[in-house]
Amino acid sequence: MKEIRHLRWIALIALLAIAELQYVWLANSYRLARESLRMKADEVFREASLEEAFHRMSVYKERKFGRKDTLLSMKFEVDTTTSAFQNMPNRWLMSSIHTSLQDYIYTEVHLDVSLPVLDSIYAHMLDSVGIRAEVASCIVDSTGRVLRASVGKDLHREGILKTDSLMLDFDEARFVQGIITNPYWVIARRMTLVLIATVLIIAVAVVCVVWQVRIILRQDKVAKLREDFSYAMIHDMKTPLSSIVMGTRILETGRLDSQPEKRAQYFRILREEGEHLISLTNKVLTLAKLEHRQLRLDKTECLLRPMLEDLAAKYQAKAEKPIRYVWKLDALAVYADEEFLREALSNLIDNAVKYSGSEVEITFASAKRADGSIAVSVRDNGLGIPLKDQAKIFEKYERASAASRSRGGGAPGFGLGLNYVLRIVEAHGGTVKLESIEGEYSEFTLVFPKGTTEGTG
Structure with missing residues (x-):
């Protein structure tokens, strides 16, 4: 500084x-x-x-x-x-x-x-x-x-x-x-020409100096973002890696051979942590492909209720606080790539759980609009997002400040979740809207354009 x-x-x-x-x-x-x-x-x-x-x-x-x-x-x-x-x-x-x-x-x-x-x-x-x-x-x-x-x-x-x-x-x-x-x-x-030349020289000099300063400041910001991103990513990967190493060592000892239920539980934990690491890796690779316009989407008619129920059960099982779900699904299907849509919705649910109080209430809603597009929203009763941060919340690595929160005991992360959601929806030709009041709620709405499915409910 x-x-x-x-x-x-x-x-x-x-x-x-x-x-x-x-x-x-x-x-x-x-x-x-x-x-x-x-x-x-x-x-x-x-x-x-x-x-x-x-x-x-x-x-x-x-x-x-x-x-x-x-x-x-x-x-x-x-x-x-x-x-x-x-x-x-x-x-x-x-x-x-x-x-x-x-x-x-x-x-x-x-x-x-x-x-x-x-x-x-x-x-x-x-x-x-x-x-x-x-x-x-x-x-x-x-x-x-x-x-x-x-x-x-x-x-x-x-x-x-x-x-x-x-x-x-x-x-x-x-x-x-x-x-x-x-x-x-x-x-x-x-002296008209001299005055014009003087003004131009000063203007060019000011622009060049300011431009150079902005480049240096931007490079400094990028360097800090990379540092915070590296810390946050390593922090996020450390827990599943530690769990995998610890579980592998316990299984290698053979102490659980006589306890098949506990042994199966350890294998399940190893599989889930491995899937978590793969998910993080895929997220980074997907964003890279999106930036280079190399991502190919396999769009089909995706049923919203089964997908959201599966995700809801997953987060309710591993959450350390009670979660209550409210369902307002008027449109039952959306035309999208099921894998990427699931990941985007998973990110929104994960954020809703992370940034909430002792009790979480998540509302799922969907509706068909007049132009045929389908709007899917995830609303929580969490901490909300300050107005000053709402304009930049979707930027890549924005939550690299999550590194500082992680160091201070806050919710871990490395600033890819919401950027991932935005880019996935934009790759489908849709938009993402945010409505939030600090201390009350946050609601993210994903709008997908009309596809081969009518999304009727």
Whole structure:
């Protein structure tokens, strides 16, 4: 049991480790995706800002000259001795051109940045590169304070992605900045395959680990069942074997040669114990054949009353407590294999005697149903079967727990009886039904399909 608990803890730790690794991988993937989005957003916003500036120039030319294709010239100087130019000349040059253009339009043309137009251009350019995002823009001062914004939302809240600020004048008094207001959704869409892969990996890992644990637990259960079954079977066989050995030794001494009645009694005991061992062996072999669908049934019309009376007399003779039988046989015959039917009914009677109080009452009933099937039931006034156990009472080796009962002095057995009954009836094409109340009674009903006999009573 300790090993099982350890196994569960190990499986849980393994799942947590897998989840942690997936989380680290997903977090790193998210950071990379966010950084990639931010870099692309910077690049696109720089182009969008220039496009917006050209748009304002077009508006100015149309107002002043009545046409947009009028050429305007502007001149600016470049200081190539700065460290910024030497380190990143292309970026520095584009930044200088942007600042010069923005400063010229603002001071000479007197047109300030149109933030709604900038938003529209920015969103369209992002969409053209496969990024569908909700955007905004704002003008800020050197401290980051928002001077003007295209939307009324809080642009300082968490969960937004801001681009680098672009200078609007060489005094570094005003800057324009782009904002993606829904970066999480954008990143999630860009990481769709990664998220799906992560979920699939975790799901497969969980299924594999749980499956392996279940296999190990099932193997452990089978090992315990085999151990208990072996103990119970040996315990059941030990008594008849001991009786046979003891009886044989007494007969070999010749002490009973002058007592023919007692000698005959010992021979009868040896025969019955031998038959008991053969019955146990046949039961195991029959179940094996049933599992492999190799059992052949010789169905005939079986008379119920003689068969049940014979079994009743047998158990009444060897029982250590009084047994009273109640007969309610409305259907007198059933179409079945007589040998296997007798064994199935014998198992039910044996259980009724074993699991009962000091006085046993067994009711035999049979009836023909509307569909022509025959129902044969065995009801006792015994201990009953708990509701929680009724669903599994017919499982093979279920009463391997009988081994523990045997060790504790309970009724012996090794969990084949009711499974044998179920499989025999199913081999006939019938069903077995159980009705039981713990502490009051148990009733097993065997339903056999309509055969060549009508089962009339």
